[in-house]
Amino acid sequence: MSQESAQTEGIDWRVRPGALAEPEACDIRLEAVMSALSEPLRLTIVRKLMLESDDFDHPCGWFNLGRPKSTLTHHFRALRDAGLIRQRQYGLERRSRLRTEDLDERFPGLLQLVKNWQGRDIV
């Protein structure tokens, strides 16, 4: 899914300027969400967004994940493609936020599972 083709896929970039391509809420698939959350690093990201974000958007650096930038790009893209996070361009930074409303509506109870997760320390 490219940003160029997103217009034809129903995403209105005039309403959410700077937003990167993502699936519509109704197109978020359970398999994709499960797959995205099967990775400890991505679980960490989602959980941190949920517990510490205070409704603001955060750039990748905020997460302190201790991995090279290209690795982070990979995982954030996986989360965005699966419909878990929304990313917007703010100047240099690409800020992420959890799609809480969409996920709660589509998969009620899912985020609570992530919230209760006790992962082994990765970082």
Next chain:
Amino acid sequence: MSQESAQTEGIDWRVRPGALAEPEACDIRLEAVMSALSEPLRLTIVRKLMLESDDFDHPCGWFNLGRPKSTLTHHFRALRDAGLIRQRQYGLERRSRLRTEDLDERFPGLLQLVKNWQGRDIV
């Protein structure tokens, strides 16, 4: 994890005769569960067990999945290793049932997500 070593891992085969090695309820990991459920065929299996099993155990053939036997072995083992199903040997058949109580206790709401799943038809 082999059946031989399971005794030392805390599974008491005298209490659940014929049961194959599986993780204890408290050892079921969210990542593993998510990974197991990221596969449409396995989602299908779990959902079918949940909706149609009537509390009985079912052999692989019951599911009518239209895949070679070795493929099914692979997926059922993945589900068992992740802690989603329990398998017991009944003579020739290896019957599977969902670990509903364990899953509801450990990850409340998870099974409901699977229940609501609308997968594309695979079979």
Next chain:
DNA sequence: TACGTTGTACGAGTTTTCTCGAACCAATCC
């Protein structure tokens, strides 16, 4: 004993995912 049934183990081929370096791009700031 021979056969059909249910399922395992092994191995191979294919595909996907993860990881990360290197080069690069765009915005900001001195």
Next chain:
DNA sequence: GGATTGGTTCGAGAAAACTCGTACAACGTA
């Protein structure tokens, strides 16, 4: 302009997952 910053893309290597054929084992039955 030049350096810094936050991030992308590409490509490659390594690891994992999926699929399936083949061979095999155990059980029941004719």
